[in-house]
Amino acid sequence: MKRFLTIISLVLLVAISSMNATVLRRGRKSLMEIAPKASFLFGSDVEMDFGADVIINPTRNLGFRFSVVDIHTNGGTTFFLNYNFLYPTLDALFYLERQGMNPYAHVGLGFVSHSGSILTLKGGAGFDFYMDAGKSFFVEPGLMIMSVSNHDSDTDIYFFVSGGMKFGIFR
Secondary structure, three states, X not given: OHHHHHHHHXXXXXXXXXXXXXXXXXXXXXXXXXXXXXXXXXXXXXXXXXXXXXXXXXXXXXXXXXXXXXXXXXXXXXXXXXXXXXXXXXXXXXXXXXXXXXXXXXXXXXXXXXXXXXXXXXXXXXXXXXXXXXXXXXXXXXXXXXEEEOOOOEEEEEEEEEEEEEEEEEO
8 A cells, every 4th residue: 555655646746746837836826916008998988087096816826906006097087095986896716727828817896985875796807917926917808887876867887808917916
């Protein structure tokens, strides 16, 4: 029995050491990522956002994202630090590990109450393209539904496309 376990251990050691190191590295996501991005929102008119998100990945297949800074342009420019009044969401990211391009699904929910309330539902897909250990380019299309409840209640539907870079902080 000892001889069998020794042979199996040696075979596994040789198999793991002969694997391509980049394949092994891609399976591990950083614990925390900073993601500067640009977004285009298509609704009744075209809006543009520049900002940065923080992504926390407690497991390999699950992450949580929130906005840190946001510059919104729609006829004028609005700047938000650590708070996104227009589209406040906490997103969950569900990663599907693949070689080269890693797809993921994202869903988000947000609520703000000020002089009325805003309920935001967001979802879509995303694709990470790894460039180096801890760095990836991402593209993320999705759909966002905002229900604004104030004197003039309104529901807006936006199709959005975001793109940017993800930089891993803690591996």
